[in-house]
Amino acid sequence: MRLSQYFLPVLRENPKEAEIVSHRLMLRAGMVQQASAGIYSWLPLGFRVLKKIEQIVREEQNAALAQEVLMPTIQSADLWRESGRYDDYGKEMLRITDRHERDMLYGPTNEELITDIFRTHVRSYRDLPLNLYHIQWKFRDEVRPRFGVMRGREFLMKDAYSFDTDFEAARAAYNRMFVAYLKTFARMGLTAIPMAADSGPIGGDLSHEFIILADTGESEVFYHRDWEDLTWQDQDIDYAGDLQPIVDRWTNTYAATDEMHDPATCPVVGDDLRRRRGIEVGHIFHFGTKYSAPLGARVATSDGHEVDVFMGSYGIGVSRLVGAVIEASHDEDGIIWPAAVAPFQVGVVNLKADDATCAQASANLHEQFETAGVDCLLDDRDERAGAKLATMDLIGLPWQIIVGPRGMKNGVVEVKERATGERTEMTPEAALAKLTAAAGG
RNA sequence: CGGGGUGUAGCUCAGCCUGGUAGAGUGCCUGCUUUGGGAGCAGGAUGUCGGCGGUUCGAGUCCGUCCACCCCGACCA
Numbered sequence: 001m002r003l004s005q006y007f008l009p010v011l012r013e014n015p016k017e018a019e020i021v022s023h024r025l026m027l028r029a030g031m032v033q034q035a036s037a038g039i040y041s042w043l044p045l046g047f048r049v050l051k052k053i054e055q056i057v058r059e060e061q062n063a064a065l066a067q068e069v070l071m072p073t074i075q076s077a078d079l080w081r082e083s084g085r086y087d088d089y090g091k092e093m094l095r096i097t098d099r100h101e102r103d104m105l106y107g108p109t110n111e112e113l114i115t116d117i118f119r120t121h122v123r124s125y126r127d128l129p130l131n132l133y134h135i136q137w138k139f140r141d142e143v144r145p146r147f148g149v150m151r152g153r154e155f156l157m158k159d160a161y162s163f164d165t166d167f168e169a170a171r172a173a174y175n176r177m178f179v180a181y182l183k184t185f186a187r188m189g190l191t192a193i194p195m196a197a198d199s200g201p202i203g204g205d206l207s208h209e210f211i212i213l214a215d216t217g218e219s220e221v222f223y224h225r226d227w228e229d230l231t232w233q234d235q236d237i238d239y240a241g242d243l244q245p246i247v248d249r250w251t252n253t254y255a256a257t258d259e260m261h262d263p264a265t266c267p268v269v270g271d272d273l274r275r276r277r278g279i280e281v282g283h284i285f286h287f288g289t290k291y292s293a294p295l296g297a298r299v300a301t302s303d304g305h306e307v308d309v310f311m312g313s314y315g316i317g318v319s320r321l322v323g324a325v326i327e328a329s330h331d332e333d334g335i336i337w338p339a340a341v342a343p344f345q346v347g348v349v350n351l352k353a354d355d356a357t358c359a360q361a362s363a364n365l366h367e368q369f370e371t372a373g374v375d376c377l378l379d380d381r382d383e384r385a386g387a388k389l390a391t392m393d394l395i396g397l398p399w400q401i402i403v404g405p406r407g408m409k410n411g412v413v414e415v416k417e418r419a420t421g422e423r424t425e426m427t428p429e430a431a432l433a434k435l436t437a438a439a440g441g
Numbered sequence: 442c443g444g445g446g447u448g449u450a451g452c453u454c455a456g457c458c459u460g461g462u463a464g465a466g467u468g469c470c471u472g473c474u475u476u477g478g479g480a481g482c483a484g485g486a487u488g489u490c491g492g493c494g495g496u497u498c499g500a501g502u503c504c505g506u507c508c509a510c511c512c513c514g515a516c517c518a
Contacts, residue, residue: 012467012479013453017511037510091442092517109518142517143442150518157518209518218517280518317518351477386478393478404477414477 022326023148038145038153048343064180066131077103079112106139119297133160150323160314170310175243186232189338206286214327217277223255286312335396345439347397351404353382
């Protein structure tokens with residue numbers, strides 16, 4: 001993509017409505033535009049990142065034996081009356097009336113709909129286990145939306161729902177999602193710490209929030225310092241096998257949100273106990289028959305009984321993650337995208353647009369990256385060098401190739417790694433080879 | 442939902458107290474000079490001063506009312 005043709009409305013100054021860093025940077029980098037409070041349009045750069053994150057989530061859900069469906073944003077109130085939640089759910093639920101005066105709502109969540117799908121089609125234990133997920137926009141009419149896309153009213157979310165005949169099978173389903181979440185966040189370059197969460201009486205120990213650490217996080221978290229050395233080692237997971245050992249390994253070390261943390265009973269003391277802020281990016285929990293019972297979602301067991309199906313639900317805040325990644329990865333010059341979610345892998349900067357040698361060399365590099373399947377943004381605008389470099393730092397592509405007349409005299413370009421600022425001179429061919437390899441192309 | 446605040450050019454803001462021709466910086470357009478970290482000079486375009494009502498000879502400015510947005514708290518993926 002050539003920047004001269006790309007819609008990237010960057011701002012030099014901070015819009016005043018944005019307080020926290022991810023919100024500021026997303027507006028300045030031309031990723032989103034607020035449409036109204038807590039509701040955003042996604043511009044090309046932001047949309048690319050959103051889709052990258054969504055795709056990673058999708059791939060890991062599929063790998064973990066979940067199947068993708070798509071449920072609507074607008075739901076009928078009838079199902080919610082059946083589950084008893086129509087009156088319970090407060091003003092966060094956006095209620096709508098259609099032309100026939102029927103009560104409708106913009107879904108804040110999908111337990112009712114998915115349970116309806118299940119009860120309509122599934123009658124036997126032989127059809128289980130089953131896990132259905134979708135990635136869809138939701139709406140919660142928060143009193144006070146803030147933090148940009150991290151706490152919007154409209155947000156893109158993945159939620160999965162598992163169905164099992166008994167608690168032990170439900171635990172296995174829970175474990176599959178637990179491990180899938182570890183893999184998902186690790187792929188995005190994030191360390192997400194699973195923290196025991198309050199699930200009420202039904203869930204037992206089967207409720208975890210996945211929290212990434214960031215100083216601007218919304219909530220306070222406590223954890224053993226061993227977490228700082230615990231990183232996910234990529235490995236092939238057999239989702240049909242027993243995942244309990246992996247889950248145990250990732251739950252044995254203390255970590256808790258402030259609601260769950262009790263200094264009186266906390267097993268970690270002194271320097272070992274770390275206290276920081278975090279952002280919740282995922283939440284998984286088992287809720288048993290809470291919805292299956294009122295909605296009549298039952299299956300026949302092998303011995304001919306009928307049981308209310310055991311369910312769990314597993315959410316990931318996809319649009320929130322865009323902001324969360326930035327909170328976790330930026331500096332004073334702008335965003336620093338982890339490669340896996342970067343909108344482009346490489347930015348080629350032609351410092352001098354009217355220099356034939358530079359123009360040729362940068363255009364060649366751009367074309368060769370595209371041919372190699374590496375997303376590349378070529379800054380071919382007739383701008384000052386400083387402005388172009390500042391823009392490139394702001395939008396945070398993992399690698400920059402700086403092509404200028406000074407280097408071209410010696411046949412070299414400069415390769416800059418955004419995260420470290422480290423610059424190396426090399427020939428364009430070497431730069432191409434290095435970054436194509438780095439991008440896994 | 443309680444408390445506080447802000448709406449003036451694409452963006453950041455001054456002007457309002459004390460009513461009298463709509464401003465600055467940046468961005469944008471044109472030209473020239475520049476060209477390795479947001480350049481210099483010259484010229485140019487841009488506003489229903491958030492909406493409605495009122496007071497006044499006259500309202501961006503005073504009064505009323507509505508709306509939008511932001512911040513703190515409570516609440517939440």
